[in-house]
Amino acid sequence: MGAAIEVRGLREVQSAFRKVDKDLPKELRVEFKAIAEDVATGIRAKVPQLTGHAAASVRPRASQRGAAIAFGGNAAPYFPWLDFGGTTGKGHRPGVAYSGSVKRDWKGRPGDGRYVYPTITERSKDIEQAAEDAVMKVAHNAGLETK
Numbered sequence: 001m002g003a004a005i006e007v008r009g010l011r012e013v014q015s016a017f018r019k020v021d022k023d024l025p026k027e028l029r030v031e032f033k034a035i036a037e038d039v040a041t042g043i044r045a046k047v048p049q050l051t052g053h054a055a056a057s058v059r060p061r062a063s064q065r066g067a068a069i070a071f072g073g074n075a076a077p078y079f080p081w082l083d084f085g086g087t088t089g090k091g092h093r094p095g096v097a098y099s100g101s102v103k104r105d106w107k108g109r110p111g112d113g114r115y116v117y118p119t120i121t122e123r124s125k126d127i128e129q130a131a132e133d134a135v136m137k138v139a140h141n142a143g144l145e146t147k
Contacts, residue, residue: 013135024142025064031134036060036067039123046115054079083113
């Protein structure tokens, strides 16, 4: 489950970087983490603040091949419910399946929700540009000719 922005040719770029200098893919990971941190900051700003645990659980993740946003976990196990909603509502009776349930046909599908996917979607053009800029920056810093 997740909204994805694909960078085509990244595997080839990573392989070429590794041939030039084995540390270049690591530099690319640092650049991707900065992009993910920017998106995570945007998500945190949208999450309602009661204790702050839900917003604090939004964390950037990055590898040499891309970036992601992690959220919830032990710090805020209710975050998916907060973002996507639950299935029980007014009239729910414990132990009675589907009693008072709220039907949400969008529950958990990429592109939906309140905070994570909408933020990624609205920033998609900026994310794509930032990923391209990251590759060009790493290439330029390595002394490779860029266009």
